[in-house]
Each structure stands twice: as C-alpha cells, then as structure tokens.
Amino acid sequence: MLTFIWAEDERHQIGLNGHLPWNLPGDLHHFKELTNGHPIIMGRKTFNGLPQILSGRPHLVLTRNHDLSRQYADYPQAEFVFSISDLQNWVSAHRHENIYVIGGNSVFQALKNQVDCLEQTKIKATFEADTMMTSIDYRNFTLVKKISNQADDYNHFSYDFLTFLRKK
Structure with missing residues (x-):
C-alpha cells in the first residue's frame, strides 16, 4: 500500500526553507509510529532536511545528484x-509492502495517481512557509478516521x- 504522510497548516503549507x-x-511521534519498519520515499530536499537517516526505515531518495548516492554508499x-x-x-x-511517501512536492506529484492512503495532519494554525502541498482530489478518497488533538504544553x-482511503 502506498501512503502519503504529511502535516499541513490551514493554507495547505508544508515547508519553509526545507524544514517544517x-x-x-x-505529530512527529505519530509519524514515527506509522512509518517505523516501513520504507519511506522522499526527494533530495526532504532527505537533506532530515536531521539524520531515520532509524528503522529504509530510505528511497529521488535525486538527480549522483554524488549524493556516493556520499551515502556506506x-x-x-x-x-x-x-x-x-x-x-x-x-x-x-507494492506488497506498506510504503510511505514523506515529500517533497515532486515526489507527491509523481505518485499522486498511485497513492492508496493519505495520512494527513491538519494543523489548526497558519505559518510562514514557502512550500504548499500538492493538490489532491479528495473526491477519490473516503475519510475513514479522524483523531482530534488539543493544544497543550508540548504541542x-x-x-x-486524518486518514483517507482511495475509493474502489
């Protein structure tokens, strides 16, 4: 199953200067809980924005930079x-595996017609950002789960x- 997983603000913004x-x-705990043990797919900018290679998850990176693959050969x-x-x-x-696409836009765009599941975190605020989420036609999906979380001392x-599944 191919799943997109991302967080966005009320204006569908997802990034600023390569970071959240x-x-x-x-949300980070939720992301780790869902993706741990499964392959994660990302573009070069998303990969470069990670603090390190995320443990417990094979990384597949889309890039034109062959030097990057040599840099991570070990x-x-x-x-x-x-x-x-x-x-x-x-x-x-x-396809027989649970695969998570974590960004960026070029990867979401390339796979949006193949995605089976959407795991969206919808933040009830707006932020300064320079990257918007790829447009998704939600008419092709059904909302199957919603868990609301209130602001607290940590969040x-x-x-x-929100979890959406593609309609059959």
Whole structure:
C-alpha cells in the first residue's frame, strides 16, 4: 500500500526553507509510529532536511545528484533513484509492502495517481512557509478516521490526524 504522510497548516503549507515551519512533537511521534519498519520515499530536499537517516526505515531518495548516492554508499538504509520512471518502477516492484511517501512536492506529484492512503495532519494554525502541498482530489478518497488533538504544553497548536482511503 502506498501512503502519503504529511502535516499541513490551514493554507495547505508544508515547508519553509526545507524544514517544517512548526514544532509539533505529537505529530512527529505519530509519524514515527506509522512509518517505523516501513520504507519511506522522499526527494533530495526532504532527505537533506532530515536531521539524520531515520532509524528503522529504509530510505528511497529521488535525486538527480549522483554524488549524493556516493556520499551515502556506506549506508545500506539509503537507496537512490535518479528519475521519476525509476521511482515508479521501484514502487510497482514493492507494492506488497506498506510504503510511505514523506515529500517533497515532486515526489507527491509523481505518485499522486498511485497513492492508496493519505495520512494527513491538519494543523489548526497558519505559518510562514514557502512550500504548499500538492493538490489532491479528495473526491477519490473516503475519510475513514479522524483523531482530534488539543493544544497543550508540548504541542502549542491544535491538530487533527486524518486518514483517507482511495475509493474502489
């Protein structure tokens, strides 16, 4: 199953300068809980924005930068593809696995017609940002789960976890 997982603010914004524009520990915990043990797919900018290779998750990175693959040659957890076609072939070959796409926009855009599940965190606030989430036609999906979370001492914004499944 191919799943998109992301957080966005009320204006569908997802990033600022290659990083999340907010600090929301509850969302990071949710992300880790869902993705742990499963492959995660991302573009080069998203990969470069990670604090480190995330443990317990094979990383597949879409990039045109062959030097990046040489730089991480000693990391068996990181695999690189160099075209959208190679990315789509990899996804097709691994459809029996739970695969999570974590960004960025070029990867979401390339796979949006193949995605089976959407795991969206909707933050009830707006932030300064420079990146918007790829447009998704929600008419093709059914909301199957919603968990509301209120702001607290650790999470300074209210937010919802929304799970959508593609209609058959």
